């Protein structure tokens with residue numbers, strides 16, 4: 001039997017595994033290994049990884065430990081437990097003034113990545129249009145494409161505050177009549193926030209042109225300038241929105257795989273149907289640890305916020321000192337920096353080129369994005385207190401030595 005003939009076209013069909021693909025993260029990792037081989041005594045500064053570098057609070061861990069021992073919590077959780085939905089609803093009300101019915105307008109998910117992969121199954125038939133912003137988190141468009149959907153990318157650029165160009169967006173949705181429009185504010189990788197006026201217009205268009213807004217709010221808790229805004233705050237917004245919230249970034253719970261989807265009851269119901277057929281729900285002990293986080297860990301979250309904001313400001317200052325123009329992000333833990341046209345006398349061809357220079361010359365890892373102009377993403381989740389760097393000051397001192405003084409310590 002020729003196994004090769006069995007692979008679906010969506011993963012490459014007969015070519016699956018035979019074509020050498022160079023993924024961005026593989027290139028970064030290869031360059032990192034090369035730097036370590038050439039400079040064994042120099043510590044790598046990793047600003048590539050986009051996930052919290054510390055463990056959750058002691059209280060969250062204690063809640064998980066306690067709940068894991070409760071016999072009733074062992075069962076398949078399927079579509080979840082009401083106390084988690086109630087806690088999610090309390091959080092939306094308390095922090096953002098959003099009212100949802102915990103029974104019908106909230107559903108937990110096994111991390112928002114999984115939810116983003118499940119949502120297209122509820123809406124996208126072959127030939128259906130889906131609109132997404134680019135650069136962006138690729139999961140929903142990838143799965144929509146796998147289902148035969150037609151994916152349209154809207155570039156987000158600094159001249160529009162990293163929001164889609166509204167005129168182009170309106171023309172696109174009127175012409176293509178998408179079923180889903182994926183937005184992500186606060187935005188990864190640009191660190192941009194949306195405005196209320198933007199969501200008002202998108203909600204209006206969603207009603208007029210009949211599409212669902214899928215708003216990925218994984219970074220909702222990390223807005224430093226102004227407030228988090230949501231289409232669920234706009235009159236009529238709930239009817240046309242599925243918004244995704246994650247506990248990963250806010251409470252360092254990324255390994256726990258817990259988040260939730262909120263929106264109009266029929267939309268949540270459609271998501272829940274797909275979910276019920278594709279996963280068995282998150283362990284109840286983890287949902288209960290999530291309740292504890294959402295209800296009682298504001299202090300922990302606010303310490304995280306202070307740390308990332310401070311790091312954003314400090315790294316912005318160092319980059320500017322080094323002649324790499326950077327503007328501090330108003331949200332998320334990412335700094336999105338346009339690469340200079342010329343760096344140290346060398347013409348820079350792309351973000352990938354600049355990222356290679358920073359790794360090979362300075363052992364500094366960033367993530368390049370070339371989708372809408374050449375940019376590097378610096379993540380403020382770099383690790384400290386390990387064998388490499390004792391604390392934040394040491395990392396930033398090393399960064400300054402390398403970028404500003406051209407000195408490898």
Ligand SMILES: Cc1ncc(COP(=O)(O)O)c(C=O)c1O
Nearest residue numbers: 111112113137188218246248259
């Ligand atoms: C924009 C965005 N959405 C969703 C996710 C997935 O988060 P999780 O599945 O941990 O909730 C991430 C993770 O990096 C992200 O950056």
